[in-house]
Amino acid sequence: MNTPLKALDEMIRLTSPFPESVTVKDWRATGRKVIGWFNPYIPEEIIHAAGMLPFEVTGNNEPVEMQGAEAHMHSNSCSKIRTCWQLQLDGKYNFLDGLVSSHMCDQDMRLFEVWAYYKKLPYMDGIYAPRKRDEEGVKLYLTDIEEFRDRLSQYLICRIPDQHIANSIKVYNRGRELMKQLYELRKRDRPPVTGAEAVEVSKAARRLPRERFNELMEQLLDEIQRTGREIKKTMRLMIIGNDLHNTNQIANLETLDAVVVADEMDVGIRYAWGQVDTQLPPMEALARYYVLGRPVDKHHWNSDGRLEFIGEMAEQYHVDGIISQMVRFCTYNGWDKFDLKKQMEKRGIPMLEIDLEYGHPAGAQVKIRAEAFMEMLESRAA
Amino acid sequence: MSTPTETTEQTGKKVMSNGKMLSIEEMLAGLKKATEAVKKQPGLMKSIVGYLDVVSTYVERIANAKKEGKWVASHGTQQPLEILEAMDVRGCFNEFWGVASDIVRLESVPEALSVSASTGTPTEVCSFFRNMDGLMHAGKWPRSDFFLYATSCCDNVKAFHTLGRRYNIPSFGLERSYFPYTEHWMEHWKNEYKRLIAFLEEQTGKKMDYDRLKETVRLSWRLTELHLEIDKLVAHVPCPLSPECFSGTLVAIRLLPGTQKGIDFLTQLRDELQERVNNGIGAVKNERFRVMWTSFTPFFDPTLMPFMQQKYGAVSVCDMLSHWRGDPKWMLDPDDPLGNLAYRTVLAPGNCQYSSGVDVAANLSDKARRFKVDGAIFNNNFGCKTGAGYGPIIKDELMREVSVPTLTLDCDVLDHTFVSRAEVESQMDSFFEMIETSKAYKERRKLNGATPAKHTNNGGI
Numbered sequence: 001m002n003t004p005l006k007a008l009d010e011m012i013r014l015t016s017p018f019p020e021s022v023t024v025k026d027w028r029a030t031g032r033k034v035i036g037w038f039n040p041y042i043p044e045e046i047i048h049a050a051g052m053l054p055f056e057v058t059g060n061n062e063p064v065e066m067q068g069a070e071a072h073m074h075s076n077s078c079s080k081i082r083t084c085w086q087l088q089l090d091g092k093y094n095f096l097d098g099l100v101s102s103h104m105c106d107q108d109m110r111l112f113e114v115w116a117y118y119k120k121l122p123y124m125d126g127i128y129a130p131r132k133r134d135e136e137g138v139k140l141y142l143t144d145i146e147e148f149r150d151r152l153s154q155y156l157i158c159r160i161p162d163q164h165i166a167n168s169i170k171v172y173n174r175g176r177e178l179m180k181q182l183y184e185l186r187k188r189d190r191p192p193v194t195g196a197e198a199v200e201v202s203k204a205a206r207r208l209p210r211e212r213f214n215e216l217m218e219q220l221l222d223e224i225q226r227t228g229r230e231i232k233k234t235m236r237l238m239i240i241g242n243d244l245h246n247t248n249q250i251a252n253l254e255t256l257d258a259v260v261v262a263d264e265m266d267v268g269i270r271y272a273w274g275q276v277d278t279q280l281p282p283m284e285a286l287a288r289y290y291v292l293g294r295p296v297d298k299h300h301w302n303s304d305g306r307l308e309f310i311g312e313m314a315e316q317y318h319v320d321g322i323i324s325q326m327v328r329f330c331t332y333n334g335w336d337k338f339d340l341k342k343q344m345e346k347r348g349i350p351m352l353e354i355d356l357e358y359g360h361p362a363g364a365q366v367k368i369r370a371e372a373f374m375e376m377l378e379s380r381a382a
Numbered sequence: 383m384s385t386p387t388e389t390t391e392q393t394g395k396k397v398m399s400n401g402k403m404l405s406i407e408e409m410l411a412g413l414k415k416a417t418e419a420v421k422k423q424p425g426l427m428k429s430i431v432g433y434l435d436v437v438s439t440y441v442e443r444i445a446n447a448k449k450e451g452k453w454v455a456s457h458g459t460q461q462p463l464e465i466l467e468a469m470d471v472r473g474c475f476n477e478f479w480g481v482a483s484d485i486v487r488l489e490s491v492p493e494a495l496s497v498s499a500s501t502g503t504p505t506e507v508c509s510f511f512r513n514m515d516g517l518m519h520a521g522k523w524p525r526s527d528f529f530l531y532a533t534s535c536c537d538n539v540k541a542f543h544t545l546g547r548r549y550n551i552p553s554f555g556l557e558r559s560y561f562p563y564t565e566h567w568m569e570h571w572k573n574e575y576k577r578l579i580a581f582l583e584e585q586t587g588k589k590m591d592y593d594r595l596k597e598t599v600r601l602s603w604r605l606t607e608l609h610l611e612i613d614k615l616v617a618h619v620p621c622p623l624s625p626e627c628f629s630g631t632l633v634a635i636r637l638l639p640g641t642q643k644g645i646d647f648l649t650q651l652r653d654e655l656q657e658r659v660n661n662g663i664g665a666v667k668n669e670r671f672r673v674m675w676t677s678f679t680p681f682f683d684p685t686l687m688p689f690m691q692q693k694y695g696a697v698s699v700c701d702m703l704s705h706w707r708g709d710p711k712w713m714l715d716p717d718d719p720l721g722n723l724a725y726r727t728v729l730a731p732g733n734c735q736y737s738s739g740v741d742v743a744a745n746l747s748d749k750a751r752r753f754k755v756d757g758a759i760f761n762n763n764f765g766c767k768t769g770a771g772y773g774p775i776i777k778d779e780l781m782r783e784v785s786v787p788t789l790t791l792d793c794d795v796l797d798h799t800f801v802s803r804a805e806v807e808s809q810m811d812s813f814f815e816m817i818e819t820s821k822a823y824k825e826r827r828k829l830n831g832a833t834p835a836k837h838t839n840n841g842g843i
Contacts, residue, residue, distance in 0.1 A: 073771055077770040110739070110770070117740055143566050
């Protein structure tokens with residue numbers, strides 16, 4: 001058993017209870033607004049520059065029964081959006097003043113639309129997430145985020161100035177830099193944190209005021225350095241596919257003789273990736289970062305780069321095997337599945353494919369498959 | 383779902399069985415046979431022959447493309463086919479291919495889906511694409527020079543790039559907004575067509591002939607006018623359109639815009655419908671219910687619409703896929719064919735529903751009023767996330783705005799084995815019984831509380 005990390009414990013305390021945490025309550029008590037966001041094409045910097053708290057709408061570590069949600073979206077929608085809608089129906093997201101989504105995937109937009117139809121919030125907005133990574137895509141996205149900024153300014157009754165956005169970019173860049181440092185430490189033979197802990201850190205980044213998160217992140221890195229914390233497991237795993245906000249799913253895997261050292265999730269390494277260019281005009285810099293500055297993801301039509309990115313990360317982090325988890329009804333991952341498997345085979349990286357419902361704990365069947373996978377990895381190593 | 387079987391070929395290699403999957407030659411032969419058969423069948427609309435001829439011509443054009451020096455582009459929704467027509471490129475619409483397969487041989491799609499599953503493609507993505515995946519894997523998809531696709535709402539279009547990568551077929555995607563009806567998005571959409579033309583010029587080595595494009599756009603506008611005329615006729619009570627020709631307008635608009643063939647067919651269909659309206663001929667003798675399909679018509683079971691007509695006197699009067707958004711006067715400037723096309727494609731049937739559910743529901747409510755609809759059926763395609771997301775909004779909005787109830791049928795868009803016919807019939811029994819006793823229905827039919835005469839077999843097709 002490793003010593004708990006005090007900074008991480010504090011992050012968890014501040015983001016509990018989920019979702020209306022002590023931090024959210026304190027924030028709102030001072031009259032400030034909270035804007036929910038739903039996927040990685042929402043530039044949080046603009047919300048932050050408006051003096052509002054950007055808060056990612058997700059599920060968490062407790063599975064949610066979704067029957068109520070299915071009155072408003074059919075059960076062949078992905079379980080992530082049904083989970084989020086159920087939480088709304090249960091009153092858990094009543095603290096939101098607004099919601100911004102992007103058309104990264106149709107299901108995200110459908111959640112947004114159901115929300116707008118059945119429970120309209122004072123501020124609601126949508127942004128297009130280009131499928132092509134090129135200059136046209138940057139132009140398109142820039143126009144959309146300029147309009148988003150205009151509408152948010154109207155809601156605020158105050159223009160969000162460039163200087164505020166430039167400052168927010170710096171704050172968020174610092175957060176990415178610190179999270180990336182943690183990822184670098186996970187390349188060590190004995191990483192300082194488990195995969196479950198790393199995702200908890202990333203979740204906190206998406207739920208706390210970014211300045212506070214950055215402070216805690218600095219403390220966390222310092223604590224790791226001071227204590228020399230090490231996770232002593234034999235096998236190194238990488239998790240790819242849909243976002244897992246229920247970290248128990250990862251923790252369950254890590255009860256085996258394995259530690260998750262890398263991922264390619266939006267809630268993981270992609271969130272820590274790169275920097276927004278501070279030399280450019282702020283809005284253009286944001287557009288370039290969000291369209292071109294991060295690794296290719298599942299929503300891009302041309303996902304060649306995604307498959308390469310996964311392979312490269314697996315090699316850089318010296319992983320023994322990949323767990324590819326797919327939330328049922330995820331169209332994007334569905335269409336990458338065949339070629340992903342082929343490419344990993346070519347690279348000689350074993351992969352276990354798991355289909356699951358978002359937020360639900362890995363059941364006995366998954367555990368058995370994971371154990372068998374581990375045995376296979378062990379025999380390969382031998 | 384059917385179970386995939388394995389056979390041993392002469393090589394001794396184990397392969398999936400693919401004897402039921404249709405090749406293009408079999409598709410064409412089947413359509414020609416069907417055309418001959420309907421000529422002899424009494425009680426059908428005359429236009430059914432023209433309808434099947436349009437479909438056969440479409441398939442034949444793809445089959446003969448290479449020897450006629452033309453290219454074939456397999457494509458999804460939102461495509462400006464007038465541009466393709468002007469560049470000697472023949473479209474092969476992947477969704478149509480699955481629908482036509484169900485018309486010709488119902489067993490083809492389930493087998494293609496099994497083959498697709500055997501490659502690792504999840505069964506919960508859309509069957510239009512899984513069918514294509516399975517046929518490509520079996521070497522039975524029409525020879526394609528390139529793939530064309532567009533963002534709409536449907537994320538399955540990613541399949542075009544994926545399959546293109548797998549089979550070495552170049553592809554081009556158009557970025558289209560979820561809600562494209564703004565100035566900057568329309569400008570962008572028009573620019574995307576310029577990029578598409580550049581792609582086609584590169585692939586074919588031919589330059590776009592803009593005079594020819596203006597002509598295909600002009601023909602396409604004529605097709606739209608005919609469609610709108612037909613819509614007005616179909617709205618009559620009793621509805622003059624029988625199930626065998628129900629998809630006539632959709633087929634012409636979605637497969638052959640910019641061609642004289644499409645115009646000739648819709649002219650024939652319009653004239654026949656006018657004649658039937660003039661003579662008071664309806665699809666059934668006793669029209670009891672007027673039905674709107676709020677997602678797609680039951681492609682997975684081509685016998686369902688005639689069955690509904692016969693058993694319940696339920697006439698299909700309109701559907702979402704054949705629907706133009708708002709007032710579709712898209713021919714704004716004859717000298718700006720790309721600008722016109724940009725508008726046409728976002729307003730067009732089969733495209734405009736790729737938008738917000740509220741927008742779609744508003745348009746459907748308007749349609750329900752115009753077509754005097756009594757009930758709606760929403761086919762909830764298992765692989766369709768768009769429908770899964772906005773089906774309930776459409777249902778609630780139709781009830782709120784026009785007091786039209788909706789039956790939601792869980793199904794697969796193409797695979798008849800997904801849901802049992804007995805289950806569908808059972809749900810329909812209850813649905814029509816419920817409508818018949820509803821106040822809104824009685825008010826619409828001016829029954830003043832009286833119970834309508836019990837239905838007897840309508841003797842439909």
